[in-house]
Amino acid sequence: MLLVQKFGGTSLGNLERIDNIAKKIKKNVQEDGHQIIVVVSAMANKTDQLHDLCLSIDQTPNIMEYDAILATGEQITASLLAIALNKINCHARSANAFQIGIETNNAYGKARIRSIKTNQLLEWLKTQVVIVTGFQGVSLENKITTLGRGGSDTSAVALAAAIQAHECQIYTDVDGVYTTDPNIVTDAQKITRITFEEMLEMSSQGSKVLQTRSVEFATKYGVQIRVSHAVHRGIGTLITFDEGSGLENPVVSAISFSRHEARITVRKIHDKPGIAAKILQILAKKAIEVDMIVQSVSQQDFTDLTFTVPENSYNQTITLLNTMQTQLKTAAIEGDHKIAKISIIGIGMRSHAGVAATMFEALALKNINIQAITTSEIKVSVLIEDKYLELAIRLLHAAFKLENSQNNIQ
């Protein structure tokens, strides 16, 4: 099979680990007969070291040159792994973005891949393992770009899409995607199979297994991703297509959450077009990230706007809005800086009424107050007080019987 395998910085963190990964790849090639493109990240901490080096020259370094320096981290790992593979008689070569032709736009530091040339790559693959430097591309003006932190996942998925690989295998330090955080719910189950849509909601909710953009990319180009542990054996979690709402589809697949959020509520604003936009523009100008946004139906031409910001932007946001209060003509600006968001996610939700009711009832039974609610087609998210978060996760994990959810397919 034609496979893309991506190894992260921790899996390649020292020379012994590089040797181990090399043995694993050799087995996949020589015993299992696969053709393999390997995508590598920089060795653990290397990117941070290079970042610090740049900032020691200039606190706001030229972004193009910053990218060029960061990119050397992956070049070193790629060549070290190639050396390790050749040492054990597994023919391999490294290839960087220039050599392959991984073209991106000019958004240095967070570039987007525009196209990947495959002729040369497929030719090389006939006779050897090709080890590609993840996280980088070449801009329209022929400079190295980086794709943003975690961009190696995106590189791997994009390469898999370009060469139409059977699977994009992401090797990491967890053995798959779980129904929720096993540190909180000991019964949390590894999910064997999850849809792109569900995984997207998981990623953006702070499940740190995969970079959100890589899942978006996989969704768009239909690339199956398998997340597995870099060292342990196991089939991991396959992220794949929705195969219809059969009985085997659990209503709720997983529970995700994020801490350290703050809620802001702007009371009694004039419900006319442009007011919400005006408020959000003020925040955008200061680069304050806004996550959830809820606006209730207006009463007598007035409405309330609630949104969340990161906890450490709370004070700045309140101050900013207070100075604008007269201009915005609002009655009051209030908030809570110790908030958590908890979400239930499930592709099966589309065809099931009552999921939200089950969620709200489970929380209400333990007197956990819901401060705001948003929903998407396959997700329901609520804001609660941060101190109730772990209790709420356990309640919902039990309410949706996730401790048994994978029994039939594992």
Place this chain on the structure above:
Amino acid sequence: MLLVQKFGGTSLGNLERIDNIAKKIKKNVQEDGHQIIVVVSAMANKTDQLHDLCLSIDQTPNIMEYDAILATGEQITASLLAIALNKINCHARSANAFQIGIETNNAYGKARIRSIKTNQLLEWLKTQVVIVTGFQGVSLENKITTLGRGGSDTSAVALAAAIQAHECQIYTDVDGVYTTDPNIVTDAQKITRITFEEMLEMSSQGSKVLQTRSVEFATKYGVQIRVSHAVHRGIGTLITFDEGSGLENPVVSAISFSRHEARITVRKIHDKPGIAAKILQILAKKAIEVDMIVQSVSQQDFTDLTFTVPENSYNQTITLLNTMQTQLKTAAIEGDHKIAKISIIGIGMRSHAGVAATMFEALALKNINIQAITTSEIKVSVLIEDKYLELAIRLLHAAFKLENSQNNIQ
């Protein structure tokens, strides 16, 4: 003027030095109005660190991947310098071998430059300083190559040739080329102007200022090189064309030397074609470097062959030749492992008789025995006992009045 400026690893050895070099370049661009290509080496010790990293994976690492790893050293320096320049509002960009199109052959680790594309480079130069990663190119099979240690000098000269720069300025930790080592002769004079031919003889004699290949390249393409100190002011030494044997050309320009040589003499070998070649082939197979070779005129079909090898190859060479003695049918193999070579160099020598006589007489007056002599058009070299080397250098420096040699042009 269109200039190429090369800075070595010591000049760029820490962040403060990088900032200083940036200021120097900014002045050259904004006050003096030059267009500048900067060629950089890796920061001091970086190449050694990367070398060690490769060998920690495999003692005989894949040479292509080894080159790719070593090349990251220059990429980091180039981008750091670009960041430092942009910080002080001097527009600059780094450019590597892929971006420019510096094409080499496939001799990884010691590649030779075949061609350099200049369209893009000249376009960039119109608006900014271009900082090129020295020491590297791209092979015919699209892999990074390195040019061998010290190859950044060659990169600089090749770029100067390609864009027809006015001068190739090599900034280093000495302020120019001297008539001989100032540590030995306190009167040693900085040479303001020296010909390519003289510099070539100096380089290969162990004057560590410039890599020999870079001087060969400069000679071939007529690129004027100026060697100066990276920090101190001064015009340095200009390496340029022979402008004829006018009166101002000193007969002897400089005295160079090398220590730690060993002399081997093979006595009474049959003087027929192929014998010398046979002996040298034996040594070549074992990668023993042979420098000077002298064969005297034969007597009754027999001759002696004398040559030098590095001191630390002496024992191996003697052993090797002893085992071949019957086959070679030689009378004796003898040698001396504490030998030095001393050379007088001067373009003026071509039209002056008596230079060698002056040399030999000066040495004879102090009873320094000459063990072998070779000459080229612009050089006379002799082998002497190592312990007399410093005395001999002082004697010759005085005999050829080099302490006054630069007075008229400095």
